[in-house]
Every structure is written in C-alpha cells, then in structure tokens.
Amino acid sequence: MNAAPRFSLRAAVTDSVSTGRKDELPEAVEAVEAAPPPPARQRAAKAAAEPAQTKRPTTRQGARGITVWVEPEVYRMIKLVGLDADMTTQDVMMEAINDLLAKKGKGRIAKTR
Template identity: 85%
Template sequence: MSAAPRFSLRAAVTDSVSTGRREEAPEAIEAEATPEPAAPPPPRRRAAKPPAEPVKTKRPTTREGARGITVWVEPEIYRMIKLVGLDADMTTQDVMMEAIGDLLAKKGKGRIAKTR
C-alpha cells in the first residue's frame, strides 16, 4: 500500500486551480516562491500645505449676531429649569431668556425684547 501524498500549503496555493494558470514545471514554481529582497521604499516627504482658512459655518438666523453664555449649575437646578420649561411649554432657551429679562428688570437695566 502506498503512502498518501503529504499536504503542502505551497502546492495548494500555487496549483492551477488557485492561480488560474496552466501547469508549470516545479522548478518555475520554486523560483516564484522565493521572492528577491526588495529595496526599501524611498522616504516619503509631506508636501508643505498652506495654513487652512478657518471654516465658517452658517449660523441659524436665531443666532445671528448673538453671543453665547455658559453657566454651570448643579444637576438638581438643571432638572428644575427643565421642569419649568416643560410645565410652561417653553424651551430651555426661552426659560433662561425670561430669567435674564427678570434679572435685568430687577437691577433697573430694562427688559429685553423677545428674540424669537
């Protein structure tokens, strides 16, 4: 009884079914299997880019000419402000604008006109 042929990964990868090529002599397969060392690629140089211009995005019309104010509050206060807005069917923006208007009126600085 003859021994089964031994499995060869190289033969399986380079056979005619895998490569779509016709059968070649084993010497040609061996020559292809040992690649020549390639020269290292030349170092890449990045092209100098001019400084990018700042990208200006279109603001919503409700924010044209307006400035932002950031206020940090405790989570409980934040929830209360949100609840006031929900009860009155107002956005947080509207609640805060009303609060600022009330503060300015209290301090004698006049009231602010509704912006929306």
C-alpha cells in the same frame, strides 16, 4: 522548516491595500508629497484670511452664547419650569435674564429668538 515572515504593523498599515494607493504614484502626486510644508506663519496667515465655514441658523445670527454650569438638580428644575409653562429651556432662560435685567434697572431688552 519554513519560517513564516515576521509580522510588521508598519507594513500592514502602509501597504497598498490598507491605504488604497497604487504602488506607483503619478509624478504630480510625488511632487506635491515631496514639497516641504509652508512655514507656520504662512499657514497661520492663510487660516486667518479665510472666513469661518460654520453656518449658523438664522435664529442665532448676530447672537452670542452664554454657558452656565449648574448642578443636576438645578438643571432638572429649569427643565420642569419649562415643561409646566410649555416653554423651551431657551425661553425659560431668556425670561430669567429679562427678570435680572429689570431687577438691576437695565430694562427688559433680551429677546427670545
């Protein structure tokens, strides 16, 4: 009786077909893989020195976000107010912020972007 080779998940996910790697790696690749990773402090300093790569739309440049969690019924009412007045949710919320600032004597300074 011929026994079939035993299945190994590790071998299946690390073989050359699964990884797309050749059995023989160039010396440069082997050297890079063999090099120890830099200490955590060096990685953190390098990450802090590099600017964030996220690109914001021009309408959000210099703006800060505010997140408010509301019940689903409140969310629907805000959406309905916007639909009735042909306004976006952003416009509805900016109007609400302006009304609050005016009520508190802080003036109407919030702008719709």
